[in-house]
Amino acid sequence: MGKTINGKTLLLLIAGLFLAAVVLPLAVLLVGAIAGEGSAVTKNITSIFHKDLVQSIGNSLIISTAVSVLSVLIGCCLAFLFVKAALPFSTSLRLLLLLPLLLPSYVICVAWNDVWFFAGVRKNLIYSLPAVVFILTTIYTPLAAFIIQASLKNITAGVEEAGMMITSYKKVFFKIVLPLLRPALFSSFTLIFILSLSEFAVPSFLAVPVLVTEIFTQFSAFYNYSLAATQSLILTAICLLLLFPERKYLTKEHFFAFDKKAFRFRTIELRNKNVPLILAILYIILTVVVPVAFLTTQTFSRAGTSFLEIVIMLLPSLKDSLLIAIAGALIVTLMGLIFSWLMVQFKFRFLQTMLLFVFAVPAIVTGVSLILFYNTPLLNFIYSSILIILIAFAARFLYISVKIISDSLQLIPVSYTDAACVMGARPFYIFRKITLPLLGEALFTSFFIILIFCLNELSTVIMMYPPGTSLLPITIFTRTANAPQHLVSGMSLIALLFTIVILVCMLFAKKMLFNQQWRESR
Amino acid sequence: MYAFCEKNVIQSAMEREPVIQFLNCTKLFGGKTILHDISFEVNEENGFTTVLGKSGSGKTTLLRLIAGLEKLNEGSIYINGKKVSEGNKIIVPPHDRNIGFIFQDLALWPHFTVYQNIEFGLKQKKIQGYKSVVMQTINEFGITDLKNNFTHQLSGGQQQLVALARSMVLQPKLLLMDEPLANLDVKLKTQMRKLIKQLVKEKKISIFYVTHDHKEAMEMSDKMIVLHEGVIAYYGTPEQSIYSDNIFLKEFIEV
Numbered sequence: 001m002g003k004t005i006n007g008k009t010l011l012l013l014i015a016g017l018f019l020a021a022v023v024l025p026l027a028v029l030l031v032g033a034i035a036g037e038g039s040a041v042t043k044n045i046t047s048i049f050h051k052d053l054v055q056s057i058g059n060s061l062i063i064s065t066a067v068s069v070l071s072v073l074i075g076c077c078l079a080f081l082f083v084k085a086a087l088p089f090s091t092s093l094r095l096l097l098l099l100p101l102l103l104p105s106y107v108i109c110v111a112w113n114d115v116w117f118f119a120g121v122r123k124n125l126i127y128s129l130p131a132v133v134f135i136l137t138t139i140y141t142p143l144a145a146f147i148i149q150a151s152l153k154n155i156t157a158g159v160e161e162a163g164m165m166i167t168s169y170k171k172v173f174f175k176i177v178l179p180l181l182r183p184a185l186f187s188s189f190t191l192i193f194i195l196s197l198s199e200f201a202v203p204s205f206l207a208v209p210v211l212v213t214e215i216f217t218q219f220s221a222f223y224n225y226s227l228a229a230t231q232s233l234i235l236t237a238i239c240l241l242l243l244f245p246e247r248k249y250l251t252k253e254h255f256f257a258f259d260k261k262a263f264r265f266r267t268i269e270l271r272n273k274n275v276p277l278i279l280a281i282l283y284i285i286l287t288v289v290v291p292v293a294f295l296t297t298q299t300f301s302r303a304g305t306s307f308l309e310i311v312i313m314l315l316p317s318l319k320d321s322l323l324i325a326i327a328g329a330l331i332v333t334l335m336g337l338i339f340s341w342l343m344v345q346f347k348f349r350f351l352q353t354m355l356l357f358v359f360a361v362p363a364i365v366t367g368v369s370l371i372l373f374y375n376t377p378l379l380n381f382i383y384s385s386i387l388i389i390l391i392a393f394a395a396r397f398l399y400i401s402v403k404i405i406s407d408s409l410q411l412i413p414v415s416y417t418d419a420a421c422v423m424g425a426r427p428f429y430i431f432r433k434i435t436l437p438l439l440g441e442a443l444f445t446s447f448f449i450i451l452i453f454c455l456n457e458l459s460t461v462i463m464m465y466p467p468g469t470s471l472l473p474i475t476i477f478t479r480t481a482n483a484p485q486h487l488v489s490g491m492s493l494i495a496l497l498f499t500i501v502i503l504v505c506m507l508f509a510k511k512m513l514f515n516q517q518w519r520e521s522r
Numbered sequence: 523m524y525a526f527c528e529k530n531v532i533q534s535a536m537e538r539e540p541v542i543q544f545l546n547c548t549k550l551f552g553g554k555t556i557l558h559d560i561s562f563e564v565n566e567e568n569g570f571t572t573v574l575g576k577s578g579s580g581k582t583t584l585l586r587l588i589a590g591l592e593k594l595n596e597g598s599i600y601i602n603g604k605k606v607s608e609g610n611k612i613i614v615p616p617h618d619r620n621i622g623f624i625f626q627d628l629a630l631w632p633h634f635t636v637y638q639n640i641e642f643g644l645k646q647k648k649i650q651g652y653k654s655v656v657m658q659t660i661n662e663f664g665i666t667d668l669k670n671n672f673t674h675q676l677s678g679g680q681q682q683l684v685a686l687a688r689s690m691v692l693q694p695k696l697l698l699m700d701e702p703l704a705n706l707d708v709k710l711k712t713q714m715r716k717l718i719k720q721l722v723k724e725k726k727i728s729i730f731y732v733t734h735d736h737k738e739a740m741e742m743s744d745k746m747i748v749l750h751e752g753v754i755a756y757y758g759t760p761e762q763s764i765y766s767d768n769i770f771l772k773e774f775i776e777v
Contacts, residue, residue: 415629418591423643423692424617433642437633
């Protein structure tokens, strides 16, 4: 009965203004790059075929394809072992596996650098394309595993059991379970492809030229905005081309629906659990424990700046980063709630398509578009303040927030609000007393995930951070070029500990906030 | 097919105030006709009217139209002589119709205790001394021991009692029930049927009860409405239905 809410127009207005703040700059950049005789594409038509740019595009595509394929393959195996085979300690292992996804990519990159230097790996192997693929695969495998796990949990036992009456489980797996997982496999492949194509920190740190670093160089070093716009267009076109056939799966897949579970779930008994358990533990040791251990060793093994001094040095960045990330997470979650409400209650499906488009645009392109749009006398108040960073965060992460919240909103039976409506409650009262408490966990999850993402975001903010603000990813990244190795490792270790402390605090807060008895049934 | 002559319906409406009156009501969903030009009136105060029909025949839609949870496409609905819906306009919103609604899934709010579920309606209307009314209702329904429990901690029968108590605490004149006993075992169903009948007598309310179980309808109701593909195939007493030569009704009863 939310259809009679008087605030519908107000909500639409807020959503429209918000979309305009994010979508308009992108549209201006992309349309401006194509349209007219004096357009960026026309001016730079010869540069598009320059061998350096072709090499960068080639590197970007190789990295993204390899990372997506490897992450989905490994993620699928791990998801199967943790969910279907119910390995011992699977809950702890799953939590540990998530860590690389929640840490800043430059921290993981610095950590692997330490490992490889210690192991005496040749420099030309460290600063290479396979090294980028390796690091990004360790970062994005948890995302694939996470999405596939959620999908596996949704497969009701009856579907498998019906097949098992006819044939062996092996065949059931390949003929029934795997086809049912196809949307999850495709959506994780596409997401990881887009994210790795947008990745700035790792290729930049390992000096591998990719399209994203090329755009950054043209924009920030050579001030060649026209060429940067042309290159942005190419990068966006690749993402959107890939997104087009996958839109169906990406918009429908409930990859963040934590509460969604099949009514009856079937686990399988492996004949020998030890081998897969050892393999899973070895994978986690390799991708989580080893880099963290080396980062710690590197920090404390050399003389020079002490750990405490590094902490003091980073304090202003830690404070600024946390405050801006909290503001970003709050705004994105609030907007996520408004967009979800409009989509679910009023069936404005086009909003999701619009957000998916913004999400698919690589971070660096978003950054370029926001700077070009807001760096004008009229809108300078946005460009010169943290507002531009908050808009960038919204552009990057609003789609994720909307997915989390709208999936949960759809799970609330209409009869709950109808019952309250018949009993005399007004729409706002129903929203406050019925809908909001039932959405509480989804809102918290959205805030939590977006907070971590905002803390770690480098690709967009590196180009636009306003004077006077000192953000943690930028402070560390700018030091990597000229600071001693142990100082960079120390700062990365602090960033890692900072993220872990926030993670623990948030998990603790979640337990305190959502420990109500009524949730036990879920 | 049973249908009232429109003139007769209007005339009878002028003479007395029917509990519910539908005049040429049509409801579409996505271009598909769910209810087609139906007219009927329920005159019996404190009566028990059952709506019977196969899945997809429009039973639940009929109930939701009475409650004001759906808009009509054409026609008008009167409750106690007052026009509540006309065309695609809701004239009287659901919360002002003095109607109770028991949903098929009961719609008990999982984040509220039994007490909070029952007090919800009175509390938000800011009725003074509502707490004693809530406690009185809880006692009447024999669920005092459960008042601090969350709904998932209750059995199926106890959940039914809470849903009934939640609706009855607002003292509605009309109670709509959408297959409320569908998920109960035979023994509980019998107990609940007795309780509902007792409620009609004691509280002097009219009940509109949706079911697809024709035996249940025969046993419980004063009047039966049988829906078939969006039109009223039969309207009358259960006793008359036995002797009716309506082909659809006979088929339905045989099935």
